[in-house]
Amino acid sequence: ELKVEQNPLFLSMQEGKNYTIYCNYSTTSDRLYWYRQDPGKSLESLFVLLSNGAVKQEGRLMASLDTKARLSTLHITAAVHDLSATYFCAVGPNSNYQLIWGAGTKLIIKP
Amino acid sequence: GAGVSQSPSNKVTEKGKDVELRCDPISGHTALYWYRQSLGQGLEFLIYFQGNSAPDKSGLPSDRFSAERTGGSVSTLTIQRTQQEDSAVYLCASSPSTGDSNQPQHFGDGTRLSIL
Numbered sequence: 675e676l677k678v679e680q681n682p683l684f685l686s687m688q689e690g691k692n693y694t695i696y697c698n699y700s701t702t703s704d705r706l707y708w709y710r711q712d713p714g715k716s717l718e719s720l721f722v723l724l725s726n727g728a729v730k731q732e733g734r735l736m737a738s739l740d741t742k743a744r745l746s747t748l749h750i751t752a753a754v755h756d757l758s759a760t761y762f763c764a765v766g767p768n769s770n771y772q773l774i775w776g777a778g779t780k781l782i783i784k785p
Numbered sequence: 786g787a788g789v790s791q792s793p794s795n796k797v798t799e800k801g802k803d804v805e806l807r808c809d810p811i812s813g814h815t816a817l818y819w820y821r822q823s824l825g826q827g828l829e830f831l832i833y834f835q836g837n838s839a840p841d842k843s844g845l846p847s848d849r850f851s852a853e854r855t856g857g858s859v860s861t862l863t864i865q866r867t868q869q870e871d872s873a874v875y876l877c878a879s880s881p882s883t884g885d886s887n888q889p890q891h892f893g894d895g896t897r898l899s900i901l
Contacts, residue, residue: 705886716876717828719889762827770833770841771816771883773890777827 676701678765680776688784690752695779697746697763706746707764707773708737717762720748753783787811789893791877797899800869806862806896810879817860818890819852820876828876834860835883864898872900 677700687693697706708720721730723739723746730737734757736749746763760780766773790809798804810817819831831844834854845851849867854860864871874897878890 707889709889709892716894717878717892719891722887722889724887764828767883767886771835772830772833772844775828775830 676703676765676768676774678763678774678776680761680763680779682779683777684780684782686782686784687753689754692752693750695748695750695761695763695781697748697765697776699744699746699765699774702741702744703765705766706739708746708748709762709764711760711762711778713759720761750781755783755785757781758783789877789879789891791875791893791896793896794894795897795899797901798867799901801866803863803865804867804898806864806875806877806898808860808862808877808879808893810858810860810877811891814879814881814891815857816880816883816890817854818878818880819860819862820878821846822874822876822895824873831862831875833883867898867900869900872898874898 679698681696706723709717710720711717721737726741728739734751739746760778762778763776764773792807815836817834820828822828832839832852836857837854849865852862874895876892876895878892880890881888
């Protein structure tokens with residue numbers, strides 16, 4: 675059974691700092707997805723990582739994938755308040771075309 | 786349409802009533818997914834459609850839940866005899882095809898369901 679674990683589940687940090695969110699998964703998988711969710715809002719796709727060693731960057735966010743370690747990271751550089759949100763990773767799809775979701779990391783960035 | 790559209794955005798109903806939630810996917814997207822998200826929690830997968838077909842209904846929480854899709858477009862999620870534990874945000878997503886995992890799922894704004 676495919677399981678996805680994110681850590682930390684909650685992170686409070688100061689503006690200007692760097693930090694990394696980790697997404698571990700239990701079995702081999704084809705794809706890894708990162709999403710952002712603002713409070714009371716829906717999910718917005720950030721990155722789709724398609725292969726081992728894939729690295730994608732958008733602004734202050736950079737995501738990477740190590741399929742051998744079954745690990746993806748979402749790195750935040752010089753955080754700003756606008757990046758406060760909950761970040762989800764998802765892995766899959768499985769044989770039933772399902773994505774398996776992490777529990778989410780709630781990120782609060784203080785001015 | 787430009788994005789995934791869900792209606793209603795909010796629904797408050799009494800325990801025991803039936804509710805119907807609607808999802809209009811992005812035009813041309815053949816894959817459609819329903820999820821449930823309880824407050825402060827992650828996503829619980831409910832069901833997916835490829836075209837009008839839902840091959841696997843095992844994710845539906847109980848037999849009070851059903852879903853259909855007609856014309857390869859709009860989908861409805863119906864909850865009969867609602868219970869308080871059904872209170873959650875119901876999210877719909879679509880993607881070009883279940884066979885194309887290179888594309889992300891695009892989510893609607895959800896329906897916030899509250900059972901009194």
